[in-house]
Amino acid sequence: MRRPSLFPLLILLASLSCTRPSSDEMYVSRERAEYGDTYPFELDFSDSLQRNDLAFFMRLERKPFDVFPDDTLALCLRWIAPSSEVVQDTVVLDLRAYADSSYSFRDFVFPFREDFRPAEYGTWRLKVRIPDAPEQLSGLGLIFKREKNGTR
DSSP, rough: OOOOSSHHHHHHHHHHHTTOOSSSEEEEEEEGGGTEEEEEEEEHHHHHHHHEEEEEEEEEOOTTTTTOOOOOEEEEEEEEEETTEEEEEEEEEEEEOEEESSSSSSEEEEESSSSOOOOOOEEEEEEEEEEOOOOOOOOOOOEEEEETTTOO
């Protein structure tokens, strides 16, 4: 008696493992920021049928007896399209709206754009400059969620 081949099952599993994840989290530490205050990201907007949600995240870490900033933080966004066209924008974040906190840190998640569809499809570069970053800022991250045909 001949045993059934595992080859079709292996092909199926390999093809499923090659699918793109429904979200990416990119993080740039302060030490790796360009010019000390600019955080670079690359985003793949090549699928015209895809919805995209974007959110920023960051952590502030304080030394003993230091205080956290309680005001706002401006992010200067510079979007660079695949055609090299540049679009600039500014976002102001409320530092009183933290997601998690302890004595030594505060974590933040700021929803930025929901159902974002770019004017041009392809790989965009995003450069986020934080001109007045508090010294407690450890870095900046970006959450990039994709949705296609109503599923994440």
